[in-house]
Amino acid sequence: MLKFALRRLVLALLVALTVMTLSFALTRVSGDLAISIAGASATEQDVALIRHAYGLDRPLAVQFLDWVGRAAVGDFGESYFFKARVSDLILERMPITLTLGLTGLAIALVVSIPLGVLAAVRENSWIDRLVQLFAMIGQAMPSFWLGLILMITLGLNLGWLPISGTGSWQHYVMPGIVLAFSAIPALTRLTRSGMIQALGSDYIRTARAKGLSRLSILGKHALRNAAIPVVSIAAVQLGFMLGGSIVIETVFALHGVGFLAWESISKNDFPVVQAVVLVLALIYIALTMAADLLNGLLDPRLRAQ
Amino acid sequence: MASDRGAPQARSVNRPPPEAKSLLEIEGLRVTFGQTAAVRGASFSVARGETHCVVGESGCGKSVTALAVMDLLVQGAQRSADRLQFGGEDLLTLPAKRMAALRGDRMAMIFQEPMTSLNPAYTIGSQMAEVFTRHRGGGRAAALERAAGLLGRVGITAPGMRLGQFPHQLSGGLRQRVMIAMALMCDPELLIADEPTTALDVTVQAQILRLLAELQRDLGLAILLITHDLGIVARIADKVSVMYAGEVVESGATAPIFAAPSHPYTRGLLRCVPVPGKVKRDELLGSIPGVVPRIPPGFVGCGFRDRCEHAVAGCAAPVPRQNAGGGHEYLCRLAPGWAA
Amino acid sequence: MRKAGLILGGIIIGIVLVCAVFAPWIMPQDPFAQDLDNRLAVPFWMEGTKPGYWLGTDGIGRDYLSRLIYGARISLLIGLLTVVTSGAIGITLGVVGGFFGGRVDDAVLFAITCRLAIPVVLVALAVVGLLGSSLTLVILVLGLLLWDRFAVVARSTTMQVRNLDYVAAAWAAGCSTPRILLAEVLPNIASHLAVVATLEMALAILLEATLSFLGLGVPPPLPSWGLMIAEGKDYMFFSPWVIFIPGVALFVLVIGINLLGDGLRDLLGTGDTR
Numbered sequence: 001m002l003k004f005a006l007r008r009l010v011l012a013l014l015v016a017l018t019v020m021t022l023s024f025a026l027t028r029v030s031g032d033l034a035i036s037i038a039g040a041s042a043t044e045q046d047v048a049l050i051r052h053a054y055g056l057d058r059p060l061a062v063q064f065l066d067w068v069g070r071a072a073v074g075d076f077g078e079s080y081f082f083k084a085r086v087s088d089l090i091l092e093r094m095p096i097t098l099t100l101g102l103t104g105l106a107i108a109l110v111v112s113i114p115l116g117v118l119a120a121v122r123e124n125s126w127i128d129r130l131v132q133l134f135a136m137i138g139q140a141m142p143s144f145w146l147g148l149i150l151m152i153t154l155g156l157n158l159g160w161l162p163i164s165g166t167g168s169w170q171h172y173v174m175p176g177i178v179l180a181f182s183a184i185p186a187l188t189r190l191t192r193s194g195m196i197q198a199l200g201s202d203y204i205r206t207a208r209a210k211g212l213s214r215l216s217i218l219g220k221h222a223l224r225n226a227a228i229p230v231v232s233i234a235a236v237q238l239g240f241m242l243g244g245s246i247v248i249e250t251v252f253a254l255h256g257v258g259f260l261a262w263e264s265i266s267k268n269d270f271p272v273v274q275a276v277v278l279v280l281a282l283i284y285i286a287l288t289m290a291a292d293l294l295n296g297l298l299d300p301r302l303r304a305q
Numbered sequence: 306m307a308s309d310r311g312a313p314q315a316r317s318v319n320r321p322p323p324e325a326k327s328l329l330e331i332e333g334l335r336v337t338f339g340q341t342a343a344v345r346g347a348s349f350s351v352a353r354g355e356t357h358c359v360v361g362e363s364g365c366g367k368s369v370t371a372l373a374v375m376d377l378l379v380q381g382a383q384r385s386a387d388r389l390q391f392g393g394e395d396l397l398t399l400p401a402k403r404m405a406a407l408r409g410d411r412m413a414m415i416f417q418e419p420m421t422s423l424n425p426a427y428t429i430g431s432q433m434a435e436v437f438t439r440h441r442g443g444g445r446a447a448a449l450e451r452a453a454g455l456l457g458r459v460g461i462t463a464p465g466m467r468l469g470q471f472p473h474q475l476s477g478g479l480r481q482r483v484m485i486a487m488a489l490m491c492d493p494e495l496l497i498a499d500e501p502t503t504a505l506d507v508t509v510q511a512q513i514l515r516l517l518a519e520l521q522r523d524l525g526l527a528i529l530l531i532t533h534d535l536g537i538v539a540r541i542a543d544k545v546s547v548m549y550a551g552e553v554v555e556s557g558a559t560a561p562i563f564a565a566p567s568h569p570y571t572r573g574l575l576r577c578v579p580v581p582g583k584v585k586r587d588e589l590l591g592s593i594p595g596v597v598p599r600i601p602p603g604f605v606g607c608g609f610r611d612r613c614e615h616a617v618a619g620c621a622a623p624v625p626r627q628n629a630g631g632g633h634e635y636l637c638r639l640a641p642g643w644a645a
Numbered sequence: 646m647r648k649a650g651l652i653l654g655g656i657i658i659g660i661v662l663v664c665a666v667f668a669p670w671i672m673p674q675d676p677f678a679q680d681l682d683n684r685l686a687v688p689f690w691m692e693g694t695k696p697g698y699w700l701g702t703d704g705i706g707r708d709y710l711s712r713l714i715y716g717a718r719i720s721l722l723i724g725l726l727t728v729v730t731s732g733a734i735g736i737t738l739g740v741v742g743g744f745f746g747g748r749v750d751d752a753v754l755f756a757i758t759c760r761l762a763i764p765v766v767l768v769a770l771a772v773v774g775l776l777g778s779s780l781t782l783v784i785l786v787l788g789l790l791l792w793d794r795f796a797v798v799a800r801s802t803t804m805q806v807r808n809l810d811y812v813a814a815a816w817a818a819g820c821s822t823p824r825i826l827l828a829e830v831l832p833n834i835a836s837h838l839a840v841v842a843t844l845e846m847a848l849a850i851l852l853e854a855t856l857s858f859l860g861l862g863v864p865p866p867l868p869s870w871g872l873m874i875a876e877g878k879d880y881m882f883f884s885p886w887v888i889f890i891p892g893v894a895l896f897v898l899v900i901g902i903n904l905l906g907d908g909l910r911d912l913l914g915t916g917d918t919r
Contacts, residue, residue, distance in 0.1 A: 011755075014755070015755070015758050015762050018759045019759060019762050019763060022759075022763065026768065026771060026772065026775075027775070136903055136904075137900070139847075139899075139903060140851075140903055142851050142854055142855065142895050142896065142899075143855070144854075144858050144871075144874070145874060145888065145892040145896070148874070148881060148888050149888075149889075149892070151881075152881060156882055201421065202416060202418050203423055203424040205377060205416065205422070206416065206422045206484070207424070208377055208408070209377060209414040209416075210408065210409035210413075210435070210439070211405045211406060211407065211436070211439060211440060212435065212436075212439055213405065216439075221424050221426075221427075224424075224426045224427075225424070225425065228426075242764075243765065243766060244766055246766055246767050246770065246859075247766060247855055247858075247859065250859060261767055261770075262770070262859065265774035265861065266860075266861075273771045273774075276767065277763070277764060277767055277768060280764045280767065281763055281764065284764070288761075288762075298426075299425075299426070300471040301425055
């Protein structure tokens with residue numbers, strides 16, 4: 001287990017380094033940063049000045065190592081637009097994005113696990129078909145559009161929930177529902193197929209032969225085994241959801257990290273964009289690693305290896 | 306007796322003596338899966354404390370019969386019977402809840418696949434204890450104590466350590482011993498064993514069979530053993546039911562059936578088994594041509610007629626059940642003593 | 646049931662395809678012609694609809710039906726070209742990794758892991774934001790980002806095919822590696838890849854709409870469905886149909902592609918490749 005954890009850690013570090021290189025390259029291959037920063041009306045002299053001030057006249061390798069070295073200790077430089085430390089900007093807005101992501105994940109789990117179990121227990125019935133149809137609809141629904149539709153119906157017509165902003169917990173309900181829809185189809189299908197597999201297994205027959213109650217057979221014996229892949233995919237989905245929060249935060253004007261990234265992209269504020277890409281990637285890497293380790297803890301067969 | 310070997314409160318002491326009364330009575334059991342009649346009017350009974358073997362090729366309805374008794378058939382299977390009684394309870398009309406209360410308590414079952422029959426996510430101790438707490442209540446500690454005692458009883462060393470282990474840490478033979486011990490948790494009256502040794506090595510097979518025979522003797526268990534292996538039948542069965550294509554084609558005490566098999570199918574099965582001293586060197590071992598057919602509902606006549614060397618046109622009509630004396634019955638047109 | 650899905654999916658895609666190919670002949674109006682006196686005309690099911698404008702007009706008086714039909718072109722074009730690009734990358738990586746195994750496979754797995762760590766929408770937005778929005782760039786960016794599932798499926802199926810007898814026979818007969826890959830491996834994993842292609846196409850269409858909605862996808866005045874929703878957003882509380890119509894079009898097209906994919910999966914018996 002320890003060896004497995006160590007190997008997983010080395011892999012995570014390598015991936016992180018690669019993503020750092022990519023997110024650095026991203027801003028450098030797309031043209032002269034100094035010109036972008038200086039703006040359209042700047043003179044040649046201004047550009048040269050900016051280039052020197054931001055250290056953009058140094059060799060690329062030096063710039064890269066400098067950036068990596070600083071990023072490793074959490075220093076992502078200063079935002080051109082906000083005139084503030086990038087790390088402060090991200091830290092300040094991260095709680096909103098995390099709240100949104102966790103709300104979305106919670107809603108997704110609460111919806112998809114019961115639905116998946118129900119569909120599996122009633123395999124091939126109309127309930128099963130309805131659940132599968134629901135998953136397909138969820139997959140085909142553009143999230144920003146669903147957000148707007150909810151704003152019109154739940155927000156404007158019914159007046160149940162606030163339309164945008166971050167004032168109270170109600171502000172997270174609609175965005176949470178929309179974000180949940182990006183994970184519900186995958187989690188529902190996984191729960192369903194996991195439960196179908198578990199219910200057809202020999203150990204469930206044994207559990208029935210032992211005279212256990214239906215609740216214990218479904219909830220303890222089948223779900224425990226079906227849940228193992230669901231837990232790890234849920235962690236991965238949370239990573240995707242945080243990455244996808246840019247869309248939902250923009251639609252609902254939630255001032256989280258995604259909104260910050262969108263603002264920075266439109267303002268050519270590269271240090272911020274670069275940092276947000278990196279931070280979200282690192283969170284994803286950490287989550288997948290946590291998922292793998294969690295898997296090892298949940299599945300006794302893996303734990304032994 | 307068992308009590309000094311670690312199986313506390315063996316109820317067998319207070320039981321009526323063996324052969325007093327049938328524990329399990331099956332009459333005219335029918336199971337169909339859609340267009341396949343898997344069991345077609347099977348009848349036999351198991352007395353308290355006896356070992357009853359159901360024997361036949363794979364696909365002839367042995368396992369389905371066992372699962373039908375336990376009410377463990379897969380969804381979509383149709384079960385009906387003229388009579389299905391266990392220890393005075395009518396299993397046909399018993400509500401699902403009370404049936405579940407019976408399973409694991411008064412009747413227990415072990416399966417062919419010890420590698421997959423235990424839940425990989427829980428420890429041996431947890432899986433054994435839950436049977437006891439479910440049916441007898443009480444604390445988990447008491448249940449674990451009983452589990453440890455039974456693990457010792459089925460010949461597992463260091464039972465205390467095994468309780469904390471997961472199934473994947475045990476070999477196939479050990480897992481089957483765990484399954485047996487788990488089946489004994491509530492001191493059942495009937496143990497149904499569905500091909501319990503088929504998936505195991507030959508040496509382990511012998512150990513498990515010896516264990517079953519010992520438990521049967523010590524605890525006064527009735528055992529319904531499903532097998533395709535006539536060697537096993539000869540060694541441990543008191544009574545035998547030979548099944549073919551969903552019917553019991555021959556039944557009776559073990560010795561007469563082995564001495565004078567009266568159904569052509571039973572004769573065919575016995576010819577497939579080499580018996581030292583009886584079979585000469587270089588003599589070809591027998592075999593039954595063809596395979597077990599899939600029988601649709603509404604089929605009439607002898608199910609074996611397509612593979613039988615004695616088949617005549619009359620075999621397509623309903624077949625009489627004949628008595629060869631001493632409770633030895635068989636299902637064939639041929640008169641008793643035809644083979645002699 | 647499943648077959649019905651396949652047929653329904655085929656019909657939906659057929660209709661959208663006809664709209665896309667024959668757009669210039671089908672469109673009742675010029676999709677770019679503004680008419681400020683005829684803004685936000687309502688669609689046919691509402692009262693006060695204008696003849697000739699079946700689905701009404703947008704905020705600057707452009708015919709909505711014509712823009713919707715033209716938008717089908719953009720969605721399908723992006724979907725198809727993205728799948729071609731990402732398929733080429735993903736299949737190459739997956740087949741090479743699955744066939745050669747060992748270090749090569751480790752490298753491919755590593756590439757897939759890295760790719761999955763990159764937040765797609767964010768990076769696509771950033772690149773388009775840096776380089777300026779254009780149709781080509783959107784296709785290129787999505788193509789470069791969406792190859793992971795192709796690689797995963799190509800890799801695992803190639804591993805299965807590699808161990809089959811006839812591949813070993815071709816190997817023993819002295820066929821060259823490229824020949825074995827192209828003539829023996831690829832045809833045998835094609836059905837799995839077809840299913841992945843439908844899933845990825847649906848995803849690419851949704852992502853393009855998302856990028857365009859956020860203003861960093863297809864540049865105006867091109868009528869991408871995502872962009873139509875973005876432009877309609879300002880009027881959505883008073884005229885909800887302006888976001889309703891393009892949204893439904895997008896949703897129906899994606900459902901159609903998914904139905905086709907599910908149907909293909911069952912028809913070709915490729916199991917679960919999701």
